Amino acid sequence: MSVNVATASSPRPAGVGLTEPWLVRAGLTAIALLFFVTFLVVPLAFLFVEAFREGWKAYTAAIVDEAALASITLTLIVAAVSVPANTVFGFAAAWAITKFDFRGKRLLTTLIDLPFAVSPVVAGLIFVQLFGRQGWFGPWLQEHDVKVIFAVPGIVLATIFVSFPFVARELIAVMEASGREEEEAAKLLGANGWQTFRRVTLPNVKWAALTGVILCTARAMGEFGAVSVVSGRIRGETTTMPIQVEILYNEYAFQASFAVASLLAILAVVTLVLQTVIERRTRPVEDPPRPAELGV
Amino acid sequence: MFAGSSRGTTLPGFRTTMTFTVVYLTAIVIVPLLTLPVKSFSQGWTFFAETILDPRVVASYRLTLGTSFAAACVNGVLGAVTAWVLVRYPFPGRRIVDAMIDLPFALPTAVAGITLTSLYGPKGWIGQYLSQFGIQGVFSPLGITIALIFIGLPFVVRTLQPVIADLDRELEEAAVSLGANRTQVIFRVILPYLYPAWLVGFGMAFARAIGEYGSVVFIAGNMPMKTEIASLLVITKLTQYDYAGAAAVAFVMLLLSFALLLALNAMQGWSVRRLGC
Numbered sequence: 180m181s182v183n184v185a186t187a188s189s190p191r192p193a194g195v196g197l198t199e200p201w202l203v204r205a206g207l208t209a210i211a212l213l214f215f216v217t218f219l220v221v222p223l224a225f226l227f228v229e230a231f232r233e234g235w236k237a238y239t240a241a242i243v244d245e246a247a248l249a250s251i252t253l254t255l256i257v258a259a260v261s262v263p264a265n266t267v268f269g270f271a272a273a274w275a276i277t278k279f280d281f282r283g284k285r286l287l288t289t290l291i292d293l294p295f296a297v298s299p300v301v302a303g304l305i306f307v308q309l310f311g312r313q314g315w316f317g318p319w320l321q322e323h324d325v326k327v328i329f330a331v332p333g334i335v336l337a338t339i340f341v342s343f344p345f346v347a348r349e350l351i352a353v354m355e356a357s358g359r360e361e362e363e364a365a366k367l368l369g370a371n372g373w374q375t376f377r378r379v380t381l382p383n384v385k386w387a388a389l390t391g392v393i394l395c396t397a398r399a400m401g402e403f404g405a406v407s408v409v410s411g412r413i414r415g416e417t418t419t420m421p422i423q424v425e426i427l428y429n430e431y432a433f434q435a436s437f438a439v440a441s442l443l444a445i446l447a448v449v450t451l452v453l454q455t456v457i458e459r460r461t462r463p464v465e466d467p468p469r470p471a472e473l474g475v
Numbered sequence: 476m477f478a479g480s481s482r483g484t485t486l487p488g489f490r491t492t493m494t495f496t497v498v499y500l501t502a503i504v505i506v507p508l509l510t511l512p513v514k515s516f517s518q519g520w521t522f523f524a525e526t527i528l529d530p531r532v533v534a535s536y537r538l539t540l541g542t543s544f545a546a547a548c549v550n551g552v553l554g555a556v557t558a559w560v561l562v563r564y565p566f567p568g569r570r571i572v573d574a575m576i577d578l579p580f581a582l583p584t585a586v587a588g589i590t591l592t593s594l595y596g597p598k599g600w601i602g603q604y605l606s607q608f609g610i611q612g613v614f615s616p617l618g619i620t621i622a623l624i625f626i627g628l629p630f631v632v633r634t635l636q637p638v639i640a641d642l643d644r645e646l647e648e649a650a651v652s653l654g655a656n657r658t659q660v661i662f663r664v665i666l667p668y669l670y671p672a673w674l675v676g677f678g679m680a681f682a683r684a685i686g687e688y689g690s691v692v693f694i695a696g697n698m699p700m701k702t703e704i705a706s707l708l709v710i711t712k713l714t715q716y717d718y719a720g721a722a723a724v725a726f727v728m729l730l731l732s733f734a735l736l737l738a739l740n741a742m743q744g745w746s747v748r749r750l751g752c
Contacts, residue, residue: 197644197647197648197651197657198563198657199657199661200657204564207556207559207560207564208560208564208566210553210556210560211553211556211557211559211560211561212560212572214553214556214557215557215572215575215576217601218624218625218628219575219576219578219579219628220575221594221600221601222587222590222591222594222625223578223590225590225593225594225599225600226586226590229590229593267495268495268496268499268500270492271491271492271495271496271499272492272496272500274488274492275488275489275492275493275496276496278486278488278489279486279489279493281493287496287497287500290500290504290505291500293504293508294504296682296732296733296736297508297686297729297732298685298686298687298688298706298725298728298729298732299584299686299687299688299689299706300686300688300706300707300709300710300725301511301686301706301709301725301728301729304511304709304713304721304722304725305507305508305510305511306507307713307718308507308510308511308514308718308722309506309507309510311718313718314510315510336503339503340503340504340507343503343504359486362486363485363486366485366486366487371487372486372487372488375486375487376488394580397581400583401581401582401583401584401585401586402583403583403584403585403588403688403689404584404688404689404706407688407689407710408710408713420583421583421584421585421586421689422585424583424585424586424589425585425589425693428589428693433593436589437589437590437593440583440585440586440589440590443582443583443586444582444586446581447578447581447582447583447586448578448581450581451574451575451577451578451581452574454574454577454581455574
């Protein structure tokens, strides 16, 4: 009984022996904050300071530079193809997996997560092995004069691969939790499949879908390892923004490199803000964040 | 009729969505990945064995595993402290800190790579002080470890946070009422309870680090036998048109991360069993 009283009366730990001494608390907080500042705040601040080192003019000049603009365009094109493709897949996979029972469901779910376990470099390599000069389809592609590797299609494929699971895994988690009863009720009331999906399923999963799309977009626009294997770095043609950052950095054009990188950093910060806002909307305040979008 | 509906089999669209899922998955993931073992052994077992036992390749595996392990250990300790502080000790600005923990997932790896390289370089904000003490922050295994700490930072924090939040206060109270002091409660009640989740976070950070490329390639310096990581070696072999060699090195990397993931799955099962009871 005394235990119950203790839990009810103290929302914050105050009882003797139930929390650490003041000094330990302060010490641990200091360690955590120091870790946080050294590894997250300082690099982010440094990045923007370097980007603006030579002033606002140099910054804008680096961004409206022809090669930089070409890389921004290509990055947007790649995202515009790969994100919708993976989103459609995510809905299809989530519908099949969560609304029906079949054998091999666990295997299918594991296979969908597979791209997260594969090194980005390997993700690029496998497409070279398929479509490269010496690849499985290489001779056929050459005969028909189609370029995949060191061209935009290869970049798109590699990007689709690395950003593959994001939407699917968000949707599977939410649709698994919400069950099938509502859809079955809609069906009993005479709705067809498409109506059921649009009027019943979609409103339930829209925030999860949005989170998945945001994370997928961030990854698609920021992918470096896989793209660098299939890109070939043809200026103005196959350089995405991360590749442009690399080229400039290796040419010792540090300020320009950091300027382009700062755009990607802004994208990352926007991603985090949107993610946090959505999480606050869909979750009671007290709830801890779930072990979010872990890469593996 | 009703028996069918209660199983959910009356909902439409199974065949369409399932077909699309399987075809898309096969085309984008399965078939491309299958090229790896096939290509690895395309020039015979001897070539495969010679490639992966080459001293330069072995050195790269050792370096990759060593620095990945070191980074996962640092994240294991500091990530656990961070998760504990974020859940248990309210302080101003906690929500911002909490939201920013995911930054390494959102920031493109190349951006992290150039930033850390300049930051820890001899002229950088942190590197200039390191070099005063004769510590080489870049182009060294230390530099690689720093980059891997950055990209692995969220894993341990994010796996531990919900478990710490779910930690039953009554458990601690019971221990106290039975006469345990705080140190005993921490080491005999709290830490054993957190251990399975911690191990999962640690394993995820470790696995992610093994395959990492973008954040490491700038800071590593890429000297063969010294600071050349496995994923870079794959690219080097590729640029030399040694496709089978690149595939062999990559295949071993893939097997390593799969082995880790399998171990992780086993641990997760164990973790659920322990927390369930």
